[in-house]
Amino acid sequence: MKKILIIQGHPDEESYCRALGNSYKMGAISEGAEVQEIVVSEMSFNPNLNFGYRKRTELEPDLLAAQQKIKWADHLVIIYPLWWGGMPALLKGFFDRTFLPGFAFQKRENSVWWDKYLTGKSARVITTMDQPPWYHWLIYGEPAHKAMKKMILEFCGIKPVKITSIGPIRFSTDEFRKKHLEKVNTLGSKQI
Incomplete structure (x- = not known):
């Protein structure tokens, strides 16, 4: 039985991202996965890494609990909207405060290299955007996706990391949204 952690990064409980998270969860549960969730906007913590490293x-109790869930999981599913080319500020603060040296990685003494502490886990990143995904790829070079995949998840040893981009959300039809909810449900049932 696969252990899946869904990290919900959209602060609005009525958002399409929340619906996507529920759809993934239902698909995963239907195939016997064990699922836990973190809703970042419901946590109580200071998102600022006040002193850097x-x-x-x-760490606040909610962040300690989040670290335990991350350790527990085989597969992380991170869902958020792209705002100004990146993740929402609170989600960024969550990663800043949670994926710390000693937990997610550790720099080696007198070296530019580091040890990755979250190996053996995989991830699926699901993002929504107000432009077509091809535009985000072709014109902007997918900086948000590269940061999440390469500079956060793979940096800490999580791989493979797969990305699902959904857009444009603005002015999308019910049919468009339903199609993507079904697609995400299928990803959940395949536990990928």
Whole structure:
């Protein structure tokens, strides 16, 4: 039985991202996966890494619980909208405060290299956007996807990392949204 952690990065509980998360969850559960969730906007924590890595800020209980869920999971599903070319600020703060040295990675003494502590896990990133995904790829070079995949998840040893981009959401029809909910449900049932 696969252990799946869904990290919901959209702050609006009525958002399409929330519907996508529920669709993935239902697909995964239908095939016997065990699913836990983190809804970042419902957590209580300071999103600022006040001292960088120079000095540690005590982790709030919600962040400690999130780290336990991340350790538990075989597969992470991270869902968020692209805003100004990146993830919502609170989700970025979540990664800044949770994926810390000693938990997610560790820099080696007197070296530019590091050890990856989250190996053996895979991830699916699901993003929504107000432009067609091909435009985000062709014109902008997918900076948000590269940052999430390469600079956060793979940096800590999580792979493979697959990305699903859905857009344009603005002015989308019910038929368009339903089609993508079904697609995400299928991803959940395949647990990928």
